[in-house]
Amino acid sequence: MKFGNLLIAGITTGSIYAMFAVCVSVWYRVSNILNLAVGDFAMVGALGVDNLYRVKGLPLPVAIITTLVVVAAFAYVYDQVVLRLAQDGRRPIEGIVVTFFFTFALSFFIDGVAKVLFGTDVHAAPTLWSGPALTLGSLNFERAGLLVLACAIIIGGAFWLYIRFTLGGKALEASGENSVGARIVGIDTRQYRRLIFIGTAVIAAVFGIVESPITGFTYLSGATISLTGFLAAAYGGFRKPGRALVAGLFIGVLEAMLGGYVSAQYGDTVLYAILAAAILAWPRALGFESAVSG
Amino acid sequence: MSAATEHDSGGNGNPATRPAGGVALAVTGLSVAYGNVVAVHDATFTVSEGDACAITGPNGNGKSSILMGVTGMVRRRGEVTIFGAPAKNGDVKWAARHGLTLVPERRQLYPDLTTADNIILGCYTWTRSIGKARRSDAYQRAVGLFPELKPHLKQAAGTLSGGQQQMVAIARGLAANPKILAVDEPCLGLAEAVAKRVYDVLAQIHAAGTTLIVVEEAPRRALTLCNRRVEVRNGIAGAA
Numbered sequence: 001m002k003f004g005n006l007l008i009a010g011i012t013t014g015s016i017y018a019m020f021a022v023c024v025s026v027w028y029r030v031s032n033i034l035n036l037a038v039g040d041f042a043m044v045g046a047l048g049v050d051n052l053y054r055v056k057g058l059p060l061p062v063a064i065i066t067t068l069v070v071v072a073a074f075a076y077v078y079d080q081v082v083l084r085l086a087q088d089g090r091r092p093i094e095g096i097v098v099t100f101f102f103t104f105a106l107s108f109f110i111d112g113v114a115k116v117l118f119g120t121d122v123h124a125a126p127t128l129w130s131g132p133a134l135t136l137g138s139l140n141f142e143r144a145g146l147l148v149l150a151c152a153i154i155i156g157g158a159f160w161l162y163i164r165f166t167l168g169g170k171a172l173e174a175s176g177e178n179s180v181g182a183r184i185v186g187i188d189t190r191q192y193r194r195l196i197f198i199g200t201a202v203i204a205a206v207f208g209i210v211e212s213p214i215t216g217f218t219y220l221s222g223a224t225i226s227l228t229g230f231l232a233a234a235y236g237g238f239r240k241p242g243r244a245l246v247a248g249l250f251i252g253v254l255e256a257m258l259g260g261y262v263s264a265q266y267g268d269t270v271l272y273a274i275l276a277a278a279i280l281a282w283p284r285a286l287g288f289e290s291a292v293s294g
Numbered sequence: 295m296s297a298a299t300e301h302d303s304g305g306n307g308n309p310a311t312r313p314a315g316g317v318a319l320a321v322t323g324l325s326v327a328y329g330n331v332v333a334v335h336d337a338t339f340t341v342s343e344g345d346a347c348a349i350t351g352p353n354g355n356g357k358s359s360i361l362m363g364v365t366g367m368v369r370r371r372g373e374v375t376i377f378g379a380p381a382k383n384g385d386v387k388w389a390a391r392h393g394l395t396l397v398p399e400r401r402q403l404y405p406d407l408t409t410a411d412n413i414i415l416g417c418y419t420w421t422r423s424i425g426k427a428r429r430s431d432a433y434q435r436a437v438g439l440f441p442e443l444k445p446h447l448k449q450a451a452g453t454l455s456g457g458q459q460q461m462v463a464i465a466r467g468l469a470a471n472p473k474i475l476a477v478d479e480p481c482l483g484l485a486e487a488v489a490k491r492v493y494d495v496l497a498q499i500h501a502a503g504t505t506l507i508v509v510e511e512a513p514r515r516a517l518t519l520c521n522r523r524v525e526v527r528n529g530i531a532g533a534a
Binding site: 165166167168170171173174177178180181182183184185186187188 | 365367386387390391395396398401402403404405406407411414415416417418419421422423424427466470
């Protein structure tokens, strides 16, 4: 049953990658900006709850709600001040500066503040569903992993339903496809950009909270999470959340299998070698050409 | 820099092109600039309810910029009133809610969305409910006007032919339930037979009571449909 347990571990990790990839690609669709700070919001979620609960002594629900409100408020202010200046002014800034550096700088800023507030040690939000692993035959299910999966299914499902069955969801897609065409039918593309930025920041923070008991977080953990989400999103040309989700799951499962069957020590190296080879072999099919050329 | 001059083309014998009532659109001293480049200067004209008005003139003289300024897609100077109400500058949503809808040059569709989704998004100007939008007369009429689109409703709009995409753009405009439909270069890049089909549909829309504004480089084609003409040329401001 080694395979089964590795598969469960891979799907759990993959669902985290998948959700971050979806956050990256959805916001890129709407704003044409790659959110390199998405992992940092996850880190703030985890360490913020830990700090408010363990250090400041607030009740857990209050610590969680306070952290999420702070993340949402910060994302709102960032959109209003920085992104509005960058994109909504009379001379909007375009190209690679906007695509990368606005959120790259944001990532550094959040890391710096987090280092001051939370220190450099590894911490984690308290486990929301404590107890020994659940077993089914010889399969083991970590409770925190199940929570992550549940969050991924609920949030991913809700988002899919929103896109598929509401006019607002279709308007969101239209904003990403063609902002001029969207404005013509009265869609406020700026409002969607803001909503998605705040929404993905909060979703990332939620995942940080539920995931951190598994991996533990430091103030630098955000960059690694962003990188994996970024990589999975790139497999959909950054614009296809569905493909980003599948790619995230696939990377998670592949990572677990390589770690279990090939080498625990060099699993990641082999993983990135395989991913690089796949990109070189099928750049168009994997969406990398459109990711680079826009 | 361009100016606009109004002409009455006498209706060209088209019984559907008679003016029916009050002023639908009044434009006074409209100027549009892109940075330091003035595209439209001091354009003044009116379009009555029931009119089919052609905006004609050579390429690059500001025809499309007039529509962009009037509909609020770009900021403007000057006054625009839609059915007597002063239009908010740069507010497309306001213009669409007050009855003026733009079918833009080069269609501006959402290529990865289906044809049906493209059309239904026209309803976004007046509702946020997808059920209400699907059941609406505006959506049903928009889809019904183009039977050739029916087999392609679930197909990505970006995979349609140029003519079909133009029909989707017009259908999206109609789904907004406009009182004034402003169509920018509807036949750009289309084969003659397809262009004729597009004009037939525009004639049907006009006959059903919608005021039309059509931007065309070729006045001959436009005047088969339109009873009014605003000529846009470089130079001095035009007069009625």
